[in-house]
Amino acid sequence: MGVIPETWNNVIALLLGVGFGFSLEASGFSSSRKIMGTFFAYDFVVLRVFFTAAITAMTGIFYFDYMGWMDMSMLYINPYYVMSAIVGGIIMGFGFALGGFCPGTSFTGVAIGKIDAMVFSGGLFIGVFIFSELYPLFQGLYNSQNMGNATIYEMLGMKSTVFGFLLIVAAVGMFYGAAFVEKKVKKVEY
Amino acid sequence: MNKRYLLLAGIIIALGVGILFMPAKDTAKQTQPALLLAAIDDPSRFLSTDDITDRLVKKDPALLLIDVRPASQFKTFSIPGAINIPVDSLLSASAQETLNQKEMDKVFYSNADVTSDQAWIISKRTGLQRIYVMQGGVNQWFSTIVKAEKPAETASGSALELYQFRIAACQHFFGSPEMAATPKAGAEKKMVKVVKKASGAASGGGC
Amino acid sequence: MAKNKRDGTFYINPYLGGVLLGLVLFSTYYITGRGLGASGAVKSSVVSAVHTVAPAHAEENKYYSKFLSDDASPMSNWLVFEVIGVIAGGFLSGTLYGRLKFKVEHSPKITSRTRLIAALAGGILFGIGSQFARGCTSGAALSGMAVHSASGIITMLAIFGSAYLFSWIFKRLWI
Amino acid sequence: MEELNKTNRLTITVAVIVLVIVTGLITLRRPEVKYTLSPAESLALLKDPALVVTPTQTVALLKDSAGTTVFIDVRNSVTFDRGHVKNAVNIPVRELFSKKSKTVFHDVEKAGQTAVLYGETQQQANGPWLMLLQTGYRNIRLFTGTYAQISAFSDSLTLLLPQFSETPGIDTVALRLISSPVATNKNDASSVKKEKKSVKPVKKQAASGGGC
Numbered sequence: 001m002g003v004i005p006e007t008w009n010n011v012i013a014l015l016l017g018v019g020f021g022f023s024l025e026a027s028g029f030s031s032s033r034k035i036m037g038t039f040f041a042y043d044f045v046v047l048r049v050f051f052t053a054a055i056t057a058m059t060g061i062f063y064f065d066y067m068g069w070m071d072m073s074m075l076y077i078n079p080y081y082v083m084s085a086i087v088g089g090i091i092m093g094f095g096f097a098l099g100g101f102c103p104g105t106s107f108t109g110v111a112i113g114k115i116d117a118m119v120f121s122g123g124l125f126i127g128v129f130i131f132s133e134l135y136p137l138f139q140g141l142y143n144s145q146n147m148g149n150a151t152i153y154e155m156l157g158m159k160s161t162v163f164g165f166l167l168i169v170a171a172v173g174m175f176y177g178a179a180f181v182e183k184k185v186k187k188v189e190y
Numbered sequence: 191m192n193k194r195y196l197l198l199a200g201i202i203i204a205l206g207v208g209i210l211f212m213p214a215k216d217t218a219k220q221t222q223p224a225l226l227l228a229a230i231d232d233p234s235r236f237l238s239t240d241d242i243t244d245r246l247v248k249k250d251p252a253l254l255l256i257d258v259r260p261a262s263q264f265k266t267f268s269i270p271g272a273i274n275i276p277v278d279s280l281l282s283a284s285a286q287e288t289l290n291q292k293e294m295d296k297v298f299y300s301n302a303d304v305t306s307d308q309a310w311i312i313s314k315r316t317g318l319q320r321i322y323v324m325q326g327g328v329n330q331w332f333s334t335i336v337k338a339e340k341p342a343e344t345a346s347g348s349a350l351e352l353y354q355f356r357i358a359a360c361q362h363f364f365g366s367p368e369m370a371a372t373p374k375a376g377a378e379k380k381m382v383k384v385v386k387k388a389s390g391a392a393s394g395g396g397c
Numbered sequence: 398m399a400k401n402k403r404d405g406t407f408y409i410n411p412y413l414g415g416v417l418l419g420l421v422l423f424s425t426y427y428i429t430g431r432g433l434g435a436s437g438a439v440k441s442s443v444v445s446a447v448h449t450v451a452p453a454h455a456e457e458n459k460y461y462s463k464f465l466s467d468d469a470s471p472m473s474n475w476l477v478f479e480v481i482g483v484i485a486g487g488f489l490s491g492t493l494y495g496r497l498k499f500k501v502e503h504s505p506k507i508t509s510r511t512r513l514i515a516a517l518a519g520g521i522l523f524g525i526g527s528q529f530a531r532g533c534t535s536g537a538a539l540s541g542m543a544v545h546s547a548s549g550i551i552t553m554l555a556i557f558g559s560a561y562l563f564s565w566i567f568k569r570l571w572i
Numbered sequence: 573m574e575e576l577n578k579t580n581r582l583t584i585t586v587a588v589i590v591l592v593i594v595t596g597l598i599t600l601r602r603p604e605v606k607y608t609l610s611p612a613e614s615l616a617l618l619k620d621p622a623l624v625v626t627p628t629q630t631v632a633l634l635k636d637s638a639g640t641t642v643f644i645d646v647r648n649s650v651t652f653d654r655g656h657v658k659n660a661v662n663i664p665v666r667e668l669f670s671k672k673s674k675t676v677f678h679d680v681e682k683a684g685q686t687a688v689l690y691g692e693t694q695q696q697a698n699g700p701w702l703m704l705l706q707t708g709y710r711n712i713r714l715f716t717g718t719y720a721q722i723s724a725f726s727d728s729l730t731l732l733l734p735q736f737s738e739t740p741g742i743d744t745v746a747l748r749l750i751s752s753p754v755a756t757n758k759n760d761a762s763s764v765k766k767e768k769k770s771v772k773p774v775k776k777q778a779a780s781g782g783g784c
Contacts, residue, residue: 009429009475009478015482016424016479017479017484018483018485019417019424019482020418020479020483020486021485021488022486022487022489022490023417023418023421023486024418024487025486025487025489025490026408026417026490026493027408027409027413027415027418028408028411028414033502033503033571036571039560039564040564040568045408045411045414048411048414048415049411049414049418050415052416052419053415053418053422053539053543054419054539054542054543055206056415056416056418056419056589057419057420057422057426057543058542058543058544059202059205060419060427061426061544063205063209063593066212066600067596067600068600075430075431076430076432077544077548078532078541078546078548079531080546080547081548082551084529084530084531085548085551085552085555086551086555087526088527088529089553089554089558090526090559091522092522092526092527092533092555092556092559092560093526093555093557093558093563094522094559094560095518095519095520095525095526096523097519097560097562097563097566097567097570098518098522098567099515099520099523100571101516101520101523102535103435103523103527103535104435104533104535107480107483107487108483108484108486108487108491110484110487111483111485111488112490113491113497113498113499113500115499115501116502116503116516117516119513119516119520120517120519121520122517122520123516123517123520124436124439124521124524126520127520127521127522127523127524127526128525128527128528129443129447130521131528132460132528133458138529150546150547150548151545152545152546152547152550153545154547160545161210163545164206164545165206165207165209168203169203175199175412176199194582197583198412198582201590205590205593223605223706223707224605224669227665227668227699227700228666230699230700231665263740266740277615277618281611281612281615300738301737302694302736302739303737304716304736304737304738307695307698308618308702311699311702312614312615312702315611329740410581413581413585416586416589417585
């Protein structure tokens with residue numbers, strides 16, 4: 001948004017990356033078994049961190065926008081290609097179940113010397129390479145059903161504020177549910 | 191259950207309720223009046239006729255000229271490659287489809303630069319990006335490019351260069367005046383065809 | 398307590414981690430206007446690596462050429478610096494909490510080799526999937542959720558939904 | 573114990589965030605200027621001839637001493653000091669929404685007067701005029717000529733031409749030379765706006781040698 005001059009971009013990127021990496025690692029995202037705990041209900045750290053982060057950032061954006069310190073409508077929103085997003089998500093889910101990392105967390109795993117994380121990151125590069133080489137095959141799917149920079153509340157036909165509120169309530173509900181389930185499930189040592 | 195967690199849940203839900211009471215941003219992409227005024231005060235939206243011509247000659251694919259004059263005037267004369275969106279239909283769905291993309295520089299022009307600037311202000315307010323105004327409009331374009339005036343003998347090198355450029359550009363668009371009669375008819379028709387399509391792709395050269 | 402902190406088993410409160418992560422994400426939006434990402438950096442490096450090794454091929458390929466421009470090398474991408482930061486940040490935290498150690502983490506039921514093969518396969522799939530979805534869990538799902546991007550939320554649902562299903566198939570790998 | 577300690581830090585972090593937000597809300601000042609018209613409504617207003625003032629019409633307004641018209645000069649203050657319409661108020665473009673300007677427009681509205689915006693060119697006053705319309709003023713009119721015309725004012729109307737900056741200025745003679753019969757078939761008059769009356773196209777006098 002041009003708050004900071006261009007030349008500082010890379011330094012800022014580095015600093016934000018450090019913050020990102022630190023909060024991921026410190027919460028335990030460098031361990032694939034801890035991450036996978038969410039799916040087997042023995043450790044809901046991913047769910048907690050993920051949703052807390054999302055609602056914190058969202059709340060911040062809402063309030064800063066209201067106070068005129070930033071402009072919500074200027075924020076970049078990923079273009080939405082329906083089929084491509086769903087297919088990509090399913091492929092990633094499959095990769096998630098096998099590898100136990102996602103790209104960001106695998107880099108923190110690399111940082112603390114997890115060999116499986118290194119292999120996973122290597123796989124990422126190979127995966128992107130494969131995709132690019134086979135792009136002509138995927139092109140149709142990749143570019144189909146472009147809905148533009150769509151937002152979820154527009155699609156659901158509600159106000160952004162209502163959606164924000166519902167998301168917060170849903171997140172708090174999920175935290176409560178997670179704590180409840182965690183108590184019932186047998187602890188897994190890892 | 192930890193009491194502190196209850197407190198934190200309370201805080202975040204209270205903040206959420208606060209969000210609920212914020213004025214909804216349904217007019218989301220609107221540029222606020224103060225910001226719009228600052229944008230109006232900033233002359234960087236104006237592109238000179240020579241710049242535009244240069245990009246037209248080079249067939250810049252990222253340039254989309256938009257003629258905001260009434261259709262009748264557009265038919266009489268328009269800059270090659272331009273598409274017609276009269277200012278009255280600026281907000282129509284089809285016009286917005288053409289305008290609301292970030293891939294191209296959309297340059298509004300009218301006879302002078304008043305109507306085009308009005309179109310720019312409204313568009314800027316609705317949040318369109320990469321929009322510009324051609325300074326001086328088609329009147330200026332016509333008098334500088336088509337009827338380029340030869341600079342005085344004593345003029346500086348750059349003025350002469352500019353003149354040469356303008357002459358070359360005009361020949362690029364219309365051919366030389368001697369052979370104007372027959373081959374031009376085809377070129378003109380082609381131009382009109384481009385208009386009918388009114389597709390975003392019609393950017394390069396009409397001629 | 399202080400002793401506990403250094404033996405590698407201490408993790409900060411997940412909600413604190415979430416708030417910190419949320420603040421980082423928020424700052425990113427505040428400063429740059431766009432979200433965090435990780436797979437974008439991988440893409441940039443792959444594009445620039447291919448471009449260095451086989452420039453003609455890179456320009457020919459429709460996908461690479463989308464991200465190649467004349468003036469800026471794709472490597473000078475914002476995200477690449479960010480990922481370097483991620484690694485530095487992870488290292489910092491690992492040092493602080495005593496987790497620096499070369500090891501392969503796996504379920505007692507499987508061998509290291511199986512784990513590494515699964516990790517490689519997972520990485521490749523994730524790489525492909527992230528290109529389809531135009532972002533990974535951080536770029537599309539997390540950042541997308543903060544700004545209510547439809548793409549981000551659908552991608553997130555798809556990732557976690559399918560991961561939930563598939564993880565029961567591959568249960569042996571984990572518990 | 574450890575659990576408690578972890579939560580403690582969390583509480584502090586959240587408290588800081590809440591503090592920032594609360595501080596923001598207390599110091600919050602909402603933008604005072606708001607749109608009262610939708611983009612479509614504003615667009616429709618552009619066609620209203622009652623909202624513009626042609627140079628010819630201005631002659632009457634300049635001579636009028638009843639004080640129903642207030643001239644607003646949107647040029648910068650240096651240019652304004654060098655010369656301006658008698659009794660004109662200087663409101664440079666960037667100060668349009670300032671408190672001082674607000675009182676000026678408010679007073680004009682209250683007194684039932686009309687404000688006429690002029691700038692170096694019609695284009696300069698155009699932006700402020702459109703902004704005022706969009707933010708709710710109705711008694712604002714746009715002068716469609718240039719400052720040079722208004723300052724050279726005398727009873728002679730010839731000095732006040734042309735009437736609109738937007739008058740088509742295409743030299744149809746030259747156009748005929750370079751373009752196809754398709755264009756030449758068109759009657760010259762069709763390229764000329766209705767409001768033009770007897771005014772000749774601006775650039776027509778310059779029609780000398782053919783096109784390129």
